[in-house]
Amino acid sequence: MLTTSDFKKGLIFQMDGAPCLILDVTVQSPSARGANTMVKTKYRNLLTSQVLEKTFRSGDKVDEADFERHKGQYLYADGSKGVFMDLETYEQFEMEEEAFSLISPFLLEGAEVQLGLFQGRMVNVDLPMTVELIITETPPVMKNATAVAQTKEALLETGLRLQVPPYLEAGEKIKVDTRDGRFISRA
DSSP, X not given: OEEGGGOOTTOEEEETTEEEEEEEXXXXXXXXXTOOOEEEEEEEETTTOOEEEEEEETTOEEEEOOEEEEEEEEEEEETTEEEEEETTXXXXXXEOHHHHHHXXXXXXXXXXXEEEEETTEEEEEEOXXXXXXXXXXXXXXXXXXXXXXXXXXXXXXXXXXXXXXXXOOTTOEEEEETTTTEEEEEO
16 A cells, blocks of 8 residues: 555556556645645556546555566557567567557667556556667758757657757767657767
8 A cells, every 4th residue: 555655756556446657746735724735646547548636635545556567679560559578578568559659759669668567468668768869851051050049850760850959960860858859969
């Protein structure tokens, strides 16, 4: 059993028979005497991908989820679904189109990921913080454009479009943050 004092971003608990990932936690202490401290949570149901909010009283208890993390690998895209393999058991899992479309711009075949398994079923894929991708298309380098910080759009090998500094050219490898999809640096 987990209590509200254990709540933190990234924790997985079970609610209504489904694993839920905490996205945000805020604690509110009331000014009235005798009132309970409230713990507001924003969480994602990992089975339905719904983002929900719930307020708990301080000291409330929730069940721990039967959740395991395994080292995994992205194998290939099967139409609009993604196929992943557990590197411990070599079992393959499919990820549905809705969830896969959010992470596919950061995945190359053979990429290592963390698989989240709930009762033997894959419900979550955690990407590394950064990935290295190659720029396939971008406008030419802009000369003498140093007066104002500028960016230009680039198309990466996975189909991701993002803003990059003007000095980068097609064929260069860059690091991309998988949390917000922004350019970090050259690789």
